[in-house]
Amino acid sequence: MPALPDDRAAIAAAASKVSALLAGTRARVALGAVLLAGTLVIFIVPSSDDEAARLTEGRLTPAAAAADRVPPAPGEPPSGCGLTKATLEALVPGADRSLEGCTWSSLDDREPGSRRSLRVTQDEGFPRGMPVSSTSDALYALSPDPPERLGGLGDDEALARYTVEGGEGVGEIVFSHRGSLVTVAYKGLDHRFADDSEPLAEKPARAGALRAAVEVARRLGTRASPGPAAPPAATPPVRSVPKPCDSVPRGTLDKVAKGAVRSRGQSTLLSTTFGAAVDSCVWTAGTPADLPEPETRRWRWLQVTIARVPDREPGGGTAAAARAYLFLHRTARGDFPMTAVREVRPFRALAGPGDQAFGGVWSQNDAHGRVVFRIRNVVAEVRYSGEDEPPGNALARDIPEDTALDGAYTVALAVAGGIR
Structure with a gap:
C-alpha cells in the first residue's frame, strides 16, 4: 500500500482512534475528517440507515384484490318457516306453531295417545353460519349408523336417517344452503292399545321429513328435487404441511x-x-x-x-x-x-x-x-x-x-x- 501524504496520514490516524473509541457502542453515526488551515477537524454524522435499528429489509408484495365470489349468508327462515298450510295439516294436524322457532306439535284426537311433531332448524346450537366439520357430521355424531345420502336437495349432498329417541320414531333430513345446515325432523308416537304406544314407523317418519324438507328448500331457493346421490367427489388432502x-x-x-x-x-x-x-x-x-x-x-x-x-x-x-x-x-x-x-x-x-x-x-x-x-x-x-x-x-x-x-x-x- 503506498504511503499517504502527511496530512492524509494524520487524518487516517485520528479517525482510527475515534473509531476505536466508538467501537462496541453501536452508535448510529458516520465518521469523517478534513484538514482545514492546518487544523485537523473530525466530524460525526448521524446515520439513518444503521442496520441495528432496521427491522424490515426488502420490498413487500402488494395484496392483490379479486372479485368476491362467496355468496351472502342466508337470512332468517322465510315466512311460515317455508312450509305450506297443506303440509302442516297433513303432518301435524291442528297444531299451532311454537313461540320458539319453527316447531309444531299436535295430539291426534282420533287416536288418544298418538302425537306428531315437526321442527325446522338452521345451524342449531351454533351462531348462525358457524362451521360444522362436514355435512355428514350433523348426523354421524348422533347415530352409529351411516345416514342415507341424497342428491338434488340443497346446495350439495343431503343426508337422511331414521332413529328412535325417547320412544318416538324420528325421520330427519339435513341439507346445506349457502354454507348453513338446515335440519328437518319429523317424529311421533302411534297408539296401539290401552295405554300402550309405539314409535312412528320408519316409512312415514322419513316421508314426512322429506316432504317438509323439499318445501323448505324450495322456499330458500336451493335445489328441491331429491334423488339418489352421486358418488362423492374425493378431493385428495394436501400431502405436506410445514410447522x-x-x-x-x-x-x-x-x-x-x-x-x-x-x-x-x-x-x-x-x-x-x-x-x-x-x-x-x-x-x-x-x-x-x-x-x-x-x-x-x-x-x-x-x-x-x-x-x-x-x-x-x-x-x-x-x-x-x-x-x-x-x-x-x-x-x-x-x-x-x-x-x-x-x-x-x-x-x-x-x-x-x-x-x-x-x-x-x-x-x-x-x-x-x-x-x-x-x-x-x-x-x-x-x-x-x-x-x-x-x-x-x-x-x-x-x-x-x-x-x-x-x-x-x-x-x-x-x-x-x-x-x-
Missing part, C-alpha cells in the same frame, strides 16, 4: 421482522371444527434496547397459524375446511352484524394465495394486517402488525394499514408455497 415456525423463509421474515425471536403461539382458528389440528407461531422484533436514543424505536409482530382438517371420509377434510373458511370469510365481511363488529377494514377478497383468500386490517384494538387462505383441507391465517415510537414523549403509532396488510400478504404467499 408454522418453519413456514416462513428467512428472506421473507427479514422483509417484515428482521432479527425476530420466535415462540409458540395460541389461536382459536377452526376451534369449532371437529378433528382439526391447529398450530401457531409468533415472531417478535424490536429496536435493540442498548442503542443510543435513535430517531424512532420500532416493534414488529408476526403470527402464522395453520389448521389441517383430516379426512373422516374421502374428501371430507376439504369439505370441512371449505365450510370453516366460508364462516371466517363471511364474518370478516360483516355478514353477521348481530354477533360481531365488522372485523376488518377494508375487507377484500384476494387473488390467492391458495384456493380462496381474503384480507384486511383489524381495527378494533390495534391495527394489524390479516390474511386468511385455504388450500384444500388446510386453512391458514397470517397476522402482522407494528408500532413506531418517535423520540421524546410522543405516542407510538401503528404502522400504515397498507404496510400491515401487504406484510401479511407477503408472508402468506411464502407460507402457501410450503403447503403441497
Whole structure:
C-alpha cells in the first residue's frame, strides 16, 4: 500500500482512534475528517440507515384484490318457516306453531295417545353460519349408523336417517344452503292399545321429513328435487404441511421482522371444527434496547397459524375446511352484524394465495394486517402488525394499514408455497 501524504496520514490516524473509541457502542453515526488551515477537524454524522435499528429489509408484495365470489349468508327462515298450510295439516294436524322457532306439535284426537311433531332448524346450537366439520357430521355424531345420502336437495349432498329417541320414531333430513345446515325432523308416537304406544314407523317418519324438507328448500331457493346421490367427489388432502415456525423463509421474515425471536403461539382458528389440528407461531422484533436514543424505536409482530382438517371420509377434510373458511370469510365481511363488529377494514377478497383468500386490517384494538387462505383441507391465517415510537414523549403509532396488510400478504404467499 503506498504511503499517504502527511496530512492524509494524520487524518487516517485520528479517525482510527475515534473509531476505536466508538467501537462496541453501536452508535448510529458516520465518521469523517478534513484538514482545514492546518487544523485537523473530525466530524460525526448521524446515520439513518444503521442496520441495528432496521427491522424490515426488502420490498413487500402488494395484496392483490379479486372479485368476491362467496355468496351472502342466508337470512332468517322465510315466512311460515317455508312450509305450506297443506303440509302442516297433513303432518301435524291442528297444531299451532311454537313461540320458539319453527316447531309444531299436535295430539291426534282420533287416536288418544298418538302425537306428531315437526321442527325446522338452521345451524342449531351454533351462531348462525358457524362451521360444522362436514355435512355428514350433523348426523354421524348422533347415530352409529351411516345416514342415507341424497342428491338434488340443497346446495350439495343431503343426508337422511331414521332413529328412535325417547320412544318416538324420528325421520330427519339435513341439507346445506349457502354454507348453513338446515335440519328437518319429523317424529311421533302411534297408539296401539290401552295405554300402550309405539314409535312412528320408519316409512312415514322419513316421508314426512322429506316432504317438509323439499318445501323448505324450495322456499330458500336451493335445489328441491331429491334423488339418489352421486358418488362423492374425493378431493385428495394436501400431502405436506410445514410447522408454522418453519413456514416462513428467512428472506421473507427479514422483509417484515428482521432479527425476530420466535415462540409458540395460541389461536382459536377452526376451534369449532371437529378433528382439526391447529398450530401457531409468533415472531417478535424490536429496536435493540442498548442503542443510543435513535430517531424512532420500532416493534414488529408476526403470527402464522395453520389448521389441517383430516379426512373422516374421502374428501371430507376439504369439505370441512371449505365450510370453516366460508364462516371466517363471511364474518370478516360483516355478514353477521348481530354477533360481531365488522372485523376488518377494508375487507377484500384476494387473488390467492391458495384456493380462496381474503384480507384486511383489524381495527378494533390495534391495527394489524390479516390474511386468511385455504388450500384444500388446510386453512391458514397470517397476522402482522407494528408500532413506531418517535423520540421524546410522543405516542407510538401503528404502522400504515397498507404496510400491515401487504406484510401479511407477503408472508402468506411464502407460507402457501410450503403447503403441497
